[in-house]
Amino acid sequence: MEKIKSITIFNIRHHAMLSTLVVVIILLITPILFGTSQLDLTESAILLEMFVSLIGIVLITPVFQPEHDDAIRELVSSKYVSTNLVYFIRMTYAAILIIVFTGLFAVYLRMRQCDITFLLYLGTVANAVFLGALGMMTAALTNNTVIAYMIPLVYYALNYGAGDKLGNYYLFSMCISDFTPKLWLGATGILLIFSALIIKKVERRLV
Amino acid sequence: MLFWSELKKTIAGIPYLLFVIVVVIALNSQGVLNFSNDKVIEPNPTANQNYGIKNEEIPELIMPAAIEALYAEFLENRYQTYPIGFVKYVKLNDDEQRKVAEIIAAITNIEIEKIYASQDSCSDRNDNAIVVGDNANIQPDGNGGFVISLESGIAEEVQKDLELSVRKDMSYSQFKELMQSVDDILGGGSNYAAESLIGYGHVPITYEEAVRRYELVKNRDRFTGGYARLFSDYAVAMTFSILPVFLAVIIAMKDKRAKMSELIYIRKISSAKIITMRFLAVLAAAMLPVIVLSYISNISIWNLYPEMKLDYLAPLKYDLGWILPSAMITAAVGICLTELTDTPIAVAVCALWWFIDVNLGMKSVSASCTLFRLAPRHNSGTKSYFRTQDYIDHFPKILANRLLFTGLSIVLVVGTIFIYEAKRKGKFLWKK
Numbered sequence: 001m002e003k004i005k006s007i008t009i010f011n012i013r014h015h016a017m018l019s020t021l022v023v024v025i026i027l028l029i030t031p032i033l034f035g036t037s038q039l040d041l042t043e044s045a046i047l048l049e050m051f052v053s054l055i056g057i058v059l060i061t062p063v064f065q066p067e068h069d070d071a072i073r074e075l076v077s078s079k080y081v082s083t084n085l086v087y088f089i090r091m092t093y094a095a096i097l098i099i100v101f102t103g104l105f106a107v108y109l110r111m112r113q114c115d116i117t118f119l120l121y122l123g124t125v126a127n128a129v130f131l132g133a134l135g136m137m138t139a140a141l142t143n144n145t146v147i148a149y150m151i152p153l154v155y156y157a158l159n160y161g162a163g164d165k166l167g168n169y170y171l172f173s174m175c176i177s178d179f180t181p182k183l184w185l186g187a188t189g190i191l192l193i194f195s196a197l198i199i200k201k202v203e204r205r206l207v
Numbered sequence: 208m209l210f211w212s213e214l215k216k217t218i219a220g221i222p223y224l225l226f227v228i229v230v231v232i233a234l235n236s237q238g239v240l241n242f243s244n245d246k247v248i249e250p251n252p253t254a255n256q257n258y259g260i261k262n263e264e265i266p267e268l269i270m271p272a273a274i275e276a277l278y279a280e281f282l283e284n285r286y287q288t289y290p291i292g293f294v295k296y297v298k299l300n301d302d303e304q305r306k307v308a309e310i311i312a313a314i315t316n317i318e319i320e321k322i323y324a325s326q327d328s329c330s331d332r333n334d335n336a337i338v339v340g341d342n343a344n345i346q347p348d349g350n351g352g353f354v355i356s357l358e359s360g361i362a363e364e365v366q367k368d369l370e371l372s373v374r375k376d377m378s379y380s381q382f383k384e385l386m387q388s389v390d391d392i393l394g395g396g397s398n399y400a401a402e403s404l405i406g407y408g409h410v411p412i413t414y415e416e417a418v419r420r421y422e423l424v425k426n427r428d429r430f431t432g433g434y435a436r437l438f439s440d441y442a443v444a445m446t447f448s449i450l451p452v453f454l455a456v457i458i459a460m461k462d463k464r465a466k467m468s469e470l471i472y473i474r475k476i477s478s479a480k481i482i483t484m485r486f487l488a489v490l491a492a493a494m495l496p497v498i499v500l501s502y503i504s505n506i507s508i509w510n511l512y513p514e515m516k517l518d519y520l521a522p523l524k525y526d527l528g529w530i531l532p533s534a535m536i537t538a539a540v541g542i543c544l545t546e547l548t549d550t551p552i553a554v555a556v557c558a559l560w561w562f563i564d565v566n567l568g569m570k571s572v573s574a575s576c577t578l579f580r581l582a583p584r585h586n587s588g589t590k591s592y593f594r595t596q597d598y599i600d601h602f603p604k605i606l607a608n609r610l611l612f613t614g615l616s617i618v619l620v621v622g623t624i625f626i627y628e629a630k631r632k633g634k635f636l637w638k639k
Contacts, residue, residue: 035295
């Protein structure tokens, strides 16, 4: 337990600070760019799906980033502590940060007399997890953080153009009062995260 | 030689393949790769054609429509504005609501108390109603029971109670001034701003106007220009205001990832040559697929206009004049910030810039080409190819915007050369 605690503190201090700062900036500029007073359910959904869910890309995508440098990867692999445990810890605190930051933003909206439901909150978390997982899977496959950011961002942009043609993978479905895609997005996101961790484990055995 | 080597480095590998796939998917999703079903039809006086709607500054149309819209928003105390492009709903405090009521009273000659009373009646109805469906409400009947009723907009209903009409002695300039004060109270960006009032003046396009438009499409755009413009609008907004940064960052970090930076630093070749060739290679790689796609898109309409004089170079002109400056600025930001920080921070910077810029244009997709727009917009969907006169009117603004971004990207590339040179001399090596 002590080991997990020290790994968590070290990783948050050295790897999560910049991501967390970017998330705070995104959440702070959102009310400036977009009105947050007395929004109805659809308007709250627009705000949460189009702005807040982006935090998933920032927090989950860089889970493998420190080990993308070959020298660091080799050094870490030689350590007694499993790299997968480190990845899992990073993944866990990234997910917790998503839940907390989205929750805080939802509370803020509530204080601004906006209509907001628990389903909207869960849907936003599902979106964030899916976008982040898309980045994490790309990072696992390519070992390149830049490409890992590219894929979820492009998928996000595609949703502007393709709209509900994306079916159950349409990110802005709550804006049209359809909550079913959130189940698919959330479940696929979790699946992608675990698949990415498995890929990393297999890759380490092969090298 | 160096250019080809940098180009090879850029296009060889998965990132470039992904770049091309994404560009194709993004443009295809907007339906701009095939215009074969979007023929510009020549106006025909005998056929019963609808030529569409346009906005004109006709006070007799604008004044009643604008005051009705303002009154409806006043009743609900919920005003839609676009202060910096994003939609923002403004709720006013009592003092501000009173000022708006005074303005409505000044325009309509209705006593301010009546206006206030109607607002109270509207909010009372809102407070006591429980919405059970889109159009159904449960309301207290006053005897401890409830009545279920169908409702079609409380504000509209109350509005009918009050006869709204603009005072006969109200001049249009006075009206504009008063509406501008409403916009000021709302914090700007509303439809009541003096320059936005024209949006309330809807008039149908006449046959003669439709013929004039068609002649412009035929003689100025030579048909292909309008399609190329629509293609460029989407290409810049959806892809080229963001994607080239990925290519630039990947290529700029490649030496570092391969641990070759120090080896290259000590070579004789000048920093100016390395950075310039790298920048040009990224641009060439980024522009190559879009030039091919713009011709695939444009060729789809060439057979729709037999015996007409078409401009076969239109796609290339718009590629180089409209799309290239966006590719230049995103690639330049990518190369500059990566050399400066040795991190992919440029991706976050460009993503945020693109995200804000694209959303800024939500209200003004039809024509938004202010000086600092990363992705200037000139888009009315499939009607875009009709808007040749609008394009001619906006051309100086678009030109200034594109020249500014071209200039800025050159400045950034020069800055990158200095940063690279300094790194070769041992400066800016953050982790050393």
